[in-house]
Amino acid sequence: MDHLFSTGTDVLDLPAHATPAPEDERLPRHLYQRWADHYANAIRANVLGPHERMPSVREIRERHDVSHTTALQVLRELESRGLIEARARVGYFVRTQASAMPAAREPQKLVPFDADSGSFQRIGERIATYLNKARLVGEFKVDLGSAMPAPELFDASFLNRHAIALLREQPDLLVRAPSAPFTHPEFQAAMSRYALSFGLTIAPSGITATMGNSEAMNISLDALTQPGDVVAIESPTFYGIVQAVQARGLRALEIPSSPHTxxxxxxxELALRNYPELKAVVVVPHLQMPLGATMPDSHKERIVQMCSRHGVALIEDDIYREFMEDPGVHRPCRAWDSDGTVIYCASLSKSFAPGLRLGWMNAGRWHERVQMVKFSRSRNMPMWPQLLGARTIGSPFHLRHLARLRQHLHRQREQAAQAVARHFPIGTRMSLPRGGLSIWVELPPAVNTARLYDEALALGIRIAPGDMFSSTDEYGHFLRLSCGLPFTPVVEDAYRTLGRMMHAQLDH
Amino acid sequence: MDHLFSTGTDVLDLPAHATPAPEDERLPRHLYQRWADHYANAIRANVLGPHERMPSVREIRERHDVSHTTALQVLRELESRGLIEARARVGYFVRTQASAMPAAREPQKLVPFDADSGSFQRIGERIATYLNKARLVGEFKVDLGSAMPAPELFDASFLNRHAIALLREQPDLLVRAPSAPFTHPEFQAAMSRYALSFGLTIAPSGITATMGNSEAMNISLDALTQPGDVVAIESPTFYGIVQAVQARGLRALEIPSSPHTxxxxxxxELALRNYPELKAVVVVPHLQMPLGATMPDSHKERIVQMCSRHGVALIEDDIYREFMEDPGVHRPCRAWDSDGTVIYCASLSKSFAPGLRLGWMNAGRWHERVQMVKFSRSRNMPMWPQLLGARTIGSPFHLRHLARLRQHLHRQREQAAQAVARHFPIGTRMSLPRGGLSIWVELPPAVNTARLYDEALALGIRIAPGDMFSSTDEYGHFLRLSCGLPFTPVVEDAYRTLGRMMHAQLDH
Incomplete structure (x- = not known):
């Protein structure tokens, strides 16, 4: 197995002028990151205490002689590390509890792995083993393993009212086969309008309904790749993407991904230059799973341009955008696409109606091909969920629901972070993302989260261990914890139990 | 391209003793077929006229000194050729109109084709072209191309009542993500009970819900094959199967298939002996599409045994069993399976609730693998259609609905056959199957049904041309006509129009 990077020294963009020392010597860092480290140290040393007001963008600019953009990035970076929080129209303030914990580490190397290699087989088997163990248990006392909001965070009665009205209005909806166009025109029109609301111009005819995001991802790979082709994925990444790559006998290239960006x-860029057989790049631009990272606009633009230049498809899995604290300012990569390079995939499953299993996509210049693959594999999506989606998505109710959901999840993430700080061992690091359904925790290296998975499952607690998300052995002491559940005493207890198990592992 | 058979002379089972001359010299025929030919000639020569009573099983046995089984087969054969019909507790009678038309011809050779060969590319493109042309039209004046019963043949209000009751009883059904087990236990239990009613013993845990039959077929091939493997399919066959084979870069072996058996x-058997890389056999045992053929039990048993002996999976696509005139007596191939050789696939889409897109399968010894592929590709099926299915399938209402649906379709098939006899050119041959949603028509060789497709589509009439169903050029003058629509004057008009177009083609 050859490594494209053995160290990070090939990385470009290293600023030349004097800056504070980087927090972690192993990687070169951007100017804004170095100033962020500077303030992070100050917060950790209690030079800036909890609830204290941070310097403003202008103050940072003048104090350190940096650009407006860099000053803004410094604050955003600190926010994404969970150290400060914005209060509307007032400024940024140092956070309490969570601020005591350092952020999860940046990645170091590019790890290619082969469909045929041992490590690839292992990750596939590992994922299957975890899923099967969970399946045998069936019901969990506390499920911290599934990145899904609890049912009580949705307003089912609104959806049910619309569903019933729809069946009364179109009584043959359950007995009429989906007609010739692959996706219902009402659904296409509604999603096209909704996409416009977050910065995407997609013609209604360009929208294809799918069975959730997973099917969209899978038919994209069907349409784009042949066995033996190379696909670039984030490292670590969502295990569903690893499974999809494995199922096709593709070679996956794990591209190092920052918990922040x-x-x-x-x-x-290096991968695109070195692997001519690279056919597709898969990114989760917002609240990447498991890291919680969100790509800055500049990265989105660069990645779209690179893929376009190399004629490689960019599959954008945008399932978590609606979970951003500030979804309005985050446009998908698709917004920078001018030639059909991006295959955009999204879903109603996580944020609005998990019981419908309804996703949608726009496949750029592969639209015709993707539609034919979809039809060939599973025919059209049923009409009634499409119509139900068409009549609710983008409505004032839907938008209010999303805002409420974000508030709940914000509180639950904070509570989870505080529970981690209270119960987990010293040396624990954490990414507290600017939104989303989970936190990503790095434990002391002596903690084995694969073992922790079994121990916890025996008590009815499900977690997602780090080695589900990468073929490398770098995440054996990492953990993804879902924040989808309201933080009840039972959940607090689960954190306490997990902490006790970790301490027991460390004591041996 | 090598042909395994250049003539049919390898076929075994040729009876040694004197029998009437075969109707078609090109193929050896079974004893019962020869006696059936004998009576067919008598009917065509008006020796036996319309509405005349046929000799009984005992009379045939005694008259021709054949076994009880053979005598019964003679009558069934004549029935399947559309020449006679059974009247309950009275016997068989010569039919009117349709009886004037000879049956579609038996196939002659085994045609292997390669994923890389020109003919394979052509069939894939051909199917896509037909589907895209239809999609551009969108709505049809008369759709004779889709093998689906019209919505008015279902009782939507029963399903709607259950759907609404379900949403009231479990108000969080649309906002709760499907839980850890892949298929809902209530659905598994219901389908297991239902399978028992037609002769299959399948443990509830062995049942997987899928997005219709298509997904079941596709994930079976995903689980069983690697690109370059060989899959045996019927010839002609449903175009969805051809697409599924093509999408995976598999080599398909078209096995000659009789319009009757x-x-x-x-x-x-020859194919299994000659192609060690053969991984799966796909059969539609009941009312095969497009032929309408139904496999005799003896063939089912032999094919299961052969596949088992060679360690090859038998994918049984049993989507039409419920459309048999006498579904009770027809057991799927799976009934003869003792070692998990058969992957059984069925669906609620055609016969009960087209709008749910709900299929199910039992994957025999590939169960675990198929479940993991399903989860990886599209996760679990939504719960509410599974629960709706669980509460209605096998109920007295469901069974009454099926009986009524069969009656309607019987009448519509008869009416379609009579319209063919009235309007289509002399020399037309036809398979009138013992059930199902369509008839298979062989026109004089000078009629080009690909051209007919375009001409008809321009007038809002959709048909399914023969070359959608095979990579060979043998079906360019064949046609599958759906009988799903109630036979209104508009439908009669469509037949008249098609007939006129055929005559115009012949006149040039």
Whole structure:
């Protein structure tokens, strides 16, 4: 197995002028990151205490002689590390509890792995083993393993009212086969309008309904790749993407991804130059799973341009955008696409109606091909969920629901972070993302989260261990914890139990 | 391209003793077929006129000194050729109109084709072209191309009542993500009970819900094959199967299939012996599409045994069993399976609730693998259609609905056959199957049904041309006509129009 990077020294963009020393010597860092480290140290040393007001963008600019953009990035970076929080129209303030914990580490190397290699087989088997163990248990006392909001965070009665009205209005909806066009025109029109609301111009005819995001991802790979082709994925990444790559006998290239800014454009550029058989790049631009990273606009633009230049498809899995604290300011990579390079995939499953299993996609210049693959594999999506989606998505109710959901999840993430700080061992690091359904925790290296998975499952607690998300052995002491559940005493207890198990592992 | 058979002379089972001359010299025929030919000639020569009573099983046995089984087969054969019909507790009678028309011809050779060969590319493109042309039209004046019963043949209000009751009883059904077990236990239990009613013993845990039959077929091939493997399919076959084979870069072996008895066991045996890279056999045992053939039990048993002996999976696509005139007596191939050789696939889409897109399968010894592929590709099926299915399938209402649906379709098939006899050119041959949603029509060789497709589509009439169903050029003058629509004057008009177009083609 050859490594494209053995160290990070190939990374470009290293600023030349004097800056504070980087927090972690192993990787070169951007100017804004170095100033962020500077303030992070100050917060950790209690130079800036909890609830204290941070210097403003202008103050940072003048104090350190940096650009407006860099000053803004410093604050955003500190926010994404969970150290400070914004209060509307007032400024940024140092956070309490969670601020005591350092952020999860940046990645170091680009790891290619082969469909045929041992490590690839192992990750596939590992994922299957975890899923099967969970399946045998069936019901969990506390499920911290599934990145899904609890049912009580949705307003089912609104959906049910619309569903019933729809069956009364179109009584033959359950007995009429989906007609010739692959996707219902009402659904296409509604999603096209909705996409416009977050910065995407997609013609209604360009929208294809799918069975959730997973099917969209899978038919994209069907349409784009042949066995033996190479696909670039984030490292670590969602295990569903690893399974999809494995199922096709593709070679996956794990591109190092930062817990703050996601896939490294520099590493991707190197990969694109070195692997002519690279056919597709898969990114989760917002709240990447498991890291929680969100790509800065500049990275999105660069990655789209790179893929376009190399004629490689960019599959954008945008399932978590609606979970951003500030979804309005985050446009998908698709917004920078001018030639059909991006295959955009999204879903109603996580944020609105998990019981419908309804996703949608726009396949750029592969639209015709993707539609034919979809039809060939599973025919059209049923009409009634499409119509139900068409009549609710983008409505004032839907938008209010999303805002409420974000508030709940914000509180639950904070509570989870505080529970981690209270119960987990010293040396624990954490990414507390700017939104989303989970936190990503790095434990002391002596903690084995694969073992922890079994121990916890025996008590009815499900977690997602780090080695589900990468073929490398770098995440054996990492953990993804879902924040989808309201933080009840039972959940607090689960954190306490997990902490006790970790301490027991460390004591041996 | 090598042909396994250049003539049919390898076929076994040729009876030694004197029998009437075969109707068609090109193929050896079974004893019962020869006696059936004998009576067919008598009917065509008006020796036996319309509405005349046929000799009984005992009379045939005694008259021709054949076994009880052979005598019964003679009558069934004549029935399947559309020449006679059964009247309950009275016997068989010569039919009117349709009886004037000879049956579609038996196939002649085994045609292997390669994923890389020109003919394979052509069939894939051809199917896509037909589907895209239809999609551009969108709505049809008369759709004779889709093998689906019209919505008015279902009782939507029953399903709607249950759907609404379900949403009231479990108000969080649309906002709760499907839980850890892949298929809902209530659905598994219901389908297991239902399978028992037609002769299959399948443990509830062995049942997987899928997005219709298509997904079941596709994930079976995903689980069983690697690109370059060989899959045996019926010839002609449903175009969805051709697409599924093509999408995976598999090599397909078209096994000659009779319009009466389906896939030839003799040809399959030869294929199994000659192609060690053969990984799966796909059969539609009941009312095969497009032929309408139904496999005799003896063939089912032989084919299961052969596949088992060779360690090859038998994918049984049993989507039309419920459309048999006498579904009670027809057991799927799976009934003869003792070692998990058969992957059984069925669906609620055609016969009960087209709008749910709900299929199910039992994957025999590939169960675990198929479940993991399903989860990886599209996760679990939504719960509410599974629960709706669980509460209605096998109920007295469901069974009454099926009986009524069969009656309607019987009448519509008869009316379609009579319209063919009235309007189509002399020399037309036809398979009128013992059930199902369509008839298979062979026109004089000078009629080009690909051209007919375009001409008809321009007038809002959709048909399914023969060359959608095979990579060979043998079906360019064949046609599958759906009988799903109630036979209104508009439908009669469509037949008249098609007939006129055929005559115009012949006149040029």
């Amino acid at each position: 996601g896939m490294s454009p520099e590493a991707l | 389906g896939m030839s066991p003799e040809a399959l």
